[in-house]
Amino acid sequence: MNSEVLTIKLLDLVEGRETPETWQNWWDEHEAELETLLGRQDFLKLKPRRHGFQWVPVFGSQKGAIAILEKSGIAFEASNLYQERYLAELDVFCKEQERVQREKQAKFKADNPEMFRRYPKFSKALAKVLDTSDEIKPAATEEQIGNQESVLDFTLPSQVREFFLLTAGIQASTGVILSLSGMFDLTIHGERYCMLGEFWKEADGDQLLLRPGEETIWYYAHEQDKVKRLCNDMTELLEKKLARYLNEQ
Incomplete structure (x- = not known):
């Protein structure tokens, strides 16, 4: 050539x-x-x-x-x-993603009526941002919750138990992760906690924590290496903190 x-x-x-x-x-x-x-x-x-x-x-x-x-x-x-051909191709792709997302949102509403009744603000906010890669697990059983408590040697607060009886876990790509099977025991600055999940309120990977004998939800900001009191209980976490965060996404 x-x-x-x-x-x-x-x-x-x-x-x-x-x-x-x-x-x-x-x-x-x-x-x-x-x-x-x-x-x-x-x-x-x-x-x-x-x-x-x-x-x-x-x-x-x-x-x-x-x-x-x-x-x-x-x-x-x-x-x-x-x-022009690329933009047309992109448009088709985006519309298909939107269709799949709408179907997933509709299925979430249809499959979780009790969650919408119990946590209406959180459920509506979550439904709006659900992505195709996000996961809503089926309800956990009392036996599964009890087994996890035995493994952790940690009694879950009553409101946390109520939540897991509706779903064993939620993983949203916007930065909200709550998982029964993913819970683990940890010590921060000499204080014992149980990790409930992740909440990327300040930075990716920041954690939601529980302390023995409390309904209070704590927040670990890992970049600051600081544990902060977040809210009084699981209902406040879902209906106020997480619902507001998801609505802002």
Whole structure:
């Protein structure tokens, strides 16, 4: 391949005469030659990136080709075709994600009527932000709760037990994690706690804590290495603290 052949191909790319398939096939066939002909910097600009969207690689390569042609002083008329096809593809993807999210939210409401009755503010706020990757576990049994208490040597507060009898755990990508099976015992600054879950109120990974014999919910801000009193009990945590946080997402 010589510079003249390459220029013709770059013009085809920039002016919208390529498809994702023709461009990728041509690239695969000539990749080794192109690195020698272009030099490393321009080679990387032109290289199509592997992507889940069909039109992203050719759209990205078009930007690189424009830079190469401009540097060479070669005239061209850039096409918007690849960008338009990419945006159309993105729109379809986003609409499908929204559809899946709506279905998941509707299923959450249908499957958890008692949670909506018991914790209406929290449940409504959670339903609005539920993502396709989020998880709402089925209710725990008294036996499962008792077994976890035995493992931890820790008696759960009554309101925490009530919550786990509605769901054994919630994992929301917005930064709310409550999990019966994920609970563990820990000591912070000489004080014994049981980790109830995570609440990313101040930073990712900050923890919700319980102390023996209390309904109080405590908050461990790990960046400050400080335990703070968060609220009086589980109901206040759900209906005020977490509901407000989720509504702000």
